[in-house]
Amino acid sequence: MSSIEHAADLPAWAALAVAFFLVVGAGLTLIGTIGFVRLPTFYERIHAPTLGTSWGTGGVVMASMIFFTVLSTRPVVHEILIGIFVTVTTPVTLMLLARATLHRDRAEGNPDVPGEAPAQVLVEDGAATKAD
Amino acid sequence: MSHTILSWAMVFAQICLVLAMALAALRMARGPRAQDRVLALDTLYVNSMLLLMVFGIRTGKVIYFEASLVIGMLGFVATVALAKFLMRGEVIE
Amino acid sequence: MLPYPLLSASLVVMWLALNGFTLGHLILGSVVAVFASWGMASLRPAKPRMPKWYLLPKLVGIVLYDIVRSNIAVASILVAGRGRRFRSGFITVPLDLQNPTALAVLAVVVTSTPGTAWLEYNSLSRTVLIHVLDLVDEAEWQALIKGRYEALLMEIFE
Numbered sequence: 001m002s003s004i005e006h007a008a009d010l011p012a013w014a015a016l017a018v019a020f021f022l023v024v025g026a027g028l029t030l031i032g033t034i035g036f037v038r039l040p041t042f043y044e045r046i047h048a049p050t051l052g053t054s055w056g057t058g059g060v061v062m063a064s065m066i067f068f069t070v071l072s073t074r075p076v077v078h079e080i081l082i083g084i085f086v087t088v089t090t091p092v093t094l095m096l097l098a099r100a101t102l103h104r105d106r107a108e109g110n111p112d113v114p115g116e117a118p119a120q121v122l123v124e125d126g127a128a129t130k131a132d
Numbered sequence: 133m134s135h136t137i138l139s140w141a142m143v144f145a146q147i148c149l150v151l152a153m154a155l156a157a158l159r160m161a162r163g164p165r166a167q168d169r170v171l172a173l174d175t176l177y178v179n180s181m182l183l184l185m186v187f188g189i190r191t192g193k194v195i196y197f198e199a200s201l202v203i204g205m206l207g208f209v210a211t212v213a214l215a216k217f218l219m220r221g222e223v224i225e
Numbered sequence: 226m227l228p229y230p231l232l233s234a235s236l237v238v239m240w241l242a243l244n245g246f247t248l249g250h251l252i253l254g255s256v257v258a259v260f261a262s263w264g265m266a267s268l269r270p271a272k273p274r275m276p277k278w279y280l281l282p283k284l285v286g287i288v289l290y291d292i293v294r295s296n297i298a299v300a301s302i303l304v305a306g307r308g309r310r311f312r313s314g315f316i317t318v319p320l321d322l323q324n325p326t327a328l329a330v331l332a333v334v335v336t337s338t339p340g341t342a343w344l345e346y347n348s349l350s351r352t353v354l355i356h357v358l359d360l361v362d363e364a365e366w367q368a369l370i371k372g373r374y375e376a377l378l379m380e381i382f383e
Contacts, residue, residue: 019141026145035303
């Protein structure tokens, strides 16, 4: 096992923290992707990658921030940018994909998908649910 | 001691992320429908971004983080474009 | 000259942080920032108003806590796999929230929490369709979204 040369000055607590965040982040990403392969329908599968984009990315970004801040090699601008970028973009892509899938399923008349009810009926439904 | 744990953790993280990429590629090959493939491509992008970041921690080179930022942006634009394309409802499978 | 001074300033700072602080990059970054703010001005985005912005950290705290909790929940469902049965399904939640920015924030919160996905907002009936991975009780999820997130967002934005 080759040790990491540029990390020789890293104190033990920081090395352990970095290792912990790396293992948690990468492990959750893997679990999410396993779920992505195993879950039966598309609407269930859309939940699986969010593990990788929430805690997976968070863990790796945290590990990298601790590593380079403790070593003080460089400012951690990239990590912060990547974290913000993934947090903002993932919901957008997932929502667009989900809406596209709903649209296609409705166009095909898939019975498992809630249909696009006329707005008037839904208003009454909404009011009824609120009154309950 | 703690440095040995750290280097093993990096190896573990890299193996996990490569396996995750392989599984995403499997889902992309299996489908069954176009939206599954697009979602798999997006997952593949995110996983490769994370893998490049682990490489960056391991080597200490900034270039890996820049590469992972670029991959993240390209992946976002590609997925949005593909989802928009599916939205039109003119895709014939 | 500069319709969005805060945006331009943060772009220059970001450019310098990424490329290193030199005179050449300062000039280049300023040019990019000026053109970007002109581009932003031509899009004419609606200015979001946040009268109670000081409540934002509370929202961020709640969301971070929920993300950690639902990560553990979803991961345990996925690991247990076929052994433990779970039922997923669609729920419709009526919303009182109307501010577009607040709705966007709510959509980001719901989608980035594993286990719930925001599918479609119907602006005529003011309802949202959400898919839940582990749907035990529909009323419980509706109460969670309305009470935990929507009430706080309405307080922040309206």
